[in-house]
Amino acid sequence: MDKKMCNTSKSYDNSENVDDDFENEREVNNRIFSVESDEELPPVSGGELWINDNGIEDDVNICNFFHRVDSDQIIYQTKKRKLKIIGKYVMGDLLGEGSYGKVKEMLDIDTLCRRAVKILKQKKLRRIPNGEQNVQREIRLLKLLKGDKHKNICNLVDILYNEQKQKMYLVMEYCVGSLQSLLDSTPSKRFPFYQAHGYFTQLIDGLEYLHGMRIVHKDIKPGNLLLTLGGELKISDLGVAETIDLFAEDDTCHNGQGSPAFQPPEIANGLECFPGYKVDIWSAGVTLYNVTTGIYPFEGDNIYRLFENIGTGNFTIPDEIEEPLKGLLLGMLRMDPQRRFSIQDIKKHAWFLQRPPRLGEEVPIPPFRGDELHSMTVLPYLIEHYYDCHSDAGSDIQFITERDLNGAKTEKRQTTEERQHADVEHEEEMEETDIVHNSETDTRL
Template identity: 30%
Template sequence: MEPGVPPPPHPPSPTSAGILFGKYQLGRLLGRGSFGKVYQARSLVDNSAVAVKIIDKAKTISADMEPRIVREIDAMRRLQNHPNVLKIFEVMATKKKIYLVMELATGGELYGKISGRRKLREGAARRYLQQLVSALSFCHQNGVAHRDVKPQNLLLDEYGNLKVSDFGLAALPEQLRNGLLQTACGTPAYTAPEVFSRRGYGYDGSKADAWSCGVILYVLLTGLHPFDDSNLVTMYKKIHNRDYHFPDCISKPARYLIFQLLDPNPDTRMSIEKLMKTRWFRKSLRSHHPENSLFHSYSSSEKWCKPDIVTVPNAFDIISLSSGLNLSGLFEATNRKGKRFTTNDVSGEVVLEKVKEVGEKLGFRAEKGKGWNIGLGKGKVVLIVDLMEIAENLLLGEVKVVDGGAEFDEVHWDNLRDGLQGVVLAWHNDAV
């Protein structure tokens, strides 16, 4: 460069002055999604309002997270043509960030309508279920199973119409093995029991989504979770034993549908297709939306009502706030650092023997305790591994760092997880 000649100006950054790639004006922060922050934005082309999810590659792109982001984008692109599925308009990227431009749902989460134990009148609950089921049926017809259907992932537009979102745990057709899915994932309070207990046999993603619909219908009508318990072990037992009751506020037809959907046996559980043909579901089914939604929007005249019983925060509240399979806080309060896992098709003795083998390879001294319990010691670090049976062929394990938590970092956790791959079905404190 010649002396006295100024250097060429640097090209503007993708978000100079709050303008994203010269196309969108970023606005206020709406919240944090599965993979990044979500902002309200305005299109500089047609002045329309959109939502922009900004994903920081350095913080979230990993062996676990990258496939989830790809799945979310792929699933949303396949499902663009349904009015009750959140639309994705554009995907842009730089070396450091990914930008997903999506439909803006100004009505917030469906969870906001039922938080604080509020319940809906049957007509309002039916309309939300109609829109949800229509969207899920469309997903299944296009080979996509959502696998994380819960009120936090169901958004509302300005007319009160439901929009299914967050496809980060969705299963695409290429993930099927002999027509079935294998990965354990989802939020436990809304996830079908076979997702965690049928290791090696696989499960039908559409039947798993049908189970979630049953839980959501119960929650919408009562403001409570059907298998309410702060102890995860007890909650799993209730699920497998069909141990729940119907408050008087639920009509007999609605009870019948919930009972059929919350069948622990997926082979006899009511399917989405059969649900759509029932008289209760089809009642008041009509088109009444300015943008041709399949179902009419929520009416402001529909009143909310409080449930008769108000209780202290329960498992529904706790699990609802958890992300993916993060179950921290579900058991009795403890100051110990730890992680939990599920395993099946192997005995407790086999699991403990594997724990001992892996621990010794990592330099720990193993000492078996009473029952399904084993201790691992190395220097200042002491671990306790407990196992308990929560259903037939399904064990829940908990690894607790009793001492030396500062020395037992993520590298040690990674080594332990890798070593136990042969017996562990899923780790419940890690995002899937």
């Protein structure tokens, strides 16, 4: 491997072997990836994508490329958008990342529906305790619900497998964010009452449906309540959900794995068995409390303190919460699950039935990477692939050194100049690598 390929060098000869070229670029990408993942580098400007989130294959043997390069000598390359098609879906940008894997946007080629895809790698799942079982159970439940498509459930649309890469793609309905992300975007960490009411009624509708399907969700919280662009709420994440047997006499459950702050006293006190549906009622109650007050009914420095507090069942409701909301919260957060409200009680409650007046500023869905409209991220890939590719290939491709990156904040203008300079130099070379890229695009499942 030629060392100079990784350096900024004017004597770089672009007539060299294309394969070499490609491998080299990969290595550079690897570096970019590792730097990015440490989140040390601030993004230079909104328009460029540094991160190669297409997942560099782990099987590249790093040792082969190991050689010293001064950090300010590394060339970074802005990512060329590669059109990637999996099954009948076009891949878009990364939407988020959970403990189980990445979530990206997708576009259904046949229906032109926007979708979100959860990408699960078996390697990663094995490392998480109960990871594989939880995912298997979730898929089972999602399939169970797939037929009905209740509007307040984040439904599974499709499942794709890639045996070779040991990856699984769960294609889900597209959502733009969770209630938690909305809460986090406001200083007060809460919604005006009418907005909270709109979400809560949908949550209860979705819960009633799940309970009818004999499913106890067990992890209701703002982070698991997603929103569509139309403001529709969708319950997601059935990772710890449990089904009640068809012939079970009642809804007794035996274990709770949900998020601690939202667990009911019976779980906090470590009871062996408890009525399942009332767990969701409690969590929905904590959720309602949280989104209307901005605080939690029970807190604690650590999980033991927290469970101790929940176990007592004593909490206070801030003064600004008045009847009938206060009564609803007290009913949903009753310590005794038998006396706690049922879905039916909630649906007949005065606060549920009324529509609170539109007072206060509605909390909008926070912008996605600066884009308030949440524009489709698949589109640039398609445009580039079908319209830009041949006419002026490489015009977007820029090379920047580490020094440029570090100086980016202060010497923005200079950087752009350098980049333009580099641009002209490497234009032709990029055209060749493009060919390699495109051949990779054809990997189908």
